[in-house]
Amino acid sequence: MTTRPYVIDQMISAKAIAARIEELTDEIKRLFPADERLVVVGLLRGSFVFIADLVRELRDREVEVDFIEASSYGNAMESSREVRILKDLRGEVEGRNVLVVEDIVDTGHTLNHVIHILRARNPKQLRTIALLDKPTRREVDFKADWTGFEIPDEFVVGYGIDYAQCNRNLPFIGKVRFTE
């Protein structure tokens, strides 16, 4: 895939992300019973770094990790608004406490679609957490139960989030600035 030349300006540092995850896990622990197993579901691929840090902050809980892969983006930067499930969960969620982990909520179509599918499977509790939220871009009425950071309408990368499948390995969130 060809991309225009760009640079990445840091927007949220690795340290700020780590501090926010600590706060969020305190809230999550207050909501889910300590004596019941939690199924933490990551939305591939963008959530893989966030879920890794989040579950390690939940190390004193019984946690099962599962993944679902949904795709909403037709090309590198434009949403197709059509959400497809590319890979379903391995495990069952019926009667269980489920936390769905997303990297970014933009139009809201992806998480909204996934939540509809999972709710139909009758979990005991179904909650959502997104590291980033771009509320000004919303096209469906959806709000995650927990949000790490609200950000303006900028195209961001890093901490699991890609531009044309690159930059997922940056430890911080940066914004893409095109130089040409």
Ligand SMILES: O=P(O)(O)OC[C@H]1O[C@H](OP(=O)(O)OP(=O)(O)O)[C@H](O)[C@@H]1O
């Ligand atoms: O709120 P929305 O407008 O639906 O957009 C958000 C979704 O778009 C991106 O996923 P993408 O389809 O690019 O896949 P990826 O996670 O594999 O990078 C991102 O990771 C979110 O899952």
Ligand SMILES: Nc1nc2[nH]cnc2c(=O)[nH]1
């Ligand atoms: N990489 C990337 N994917 C997105 N999906 C929705 N918003 C974004 C964004 O800012 N960056």
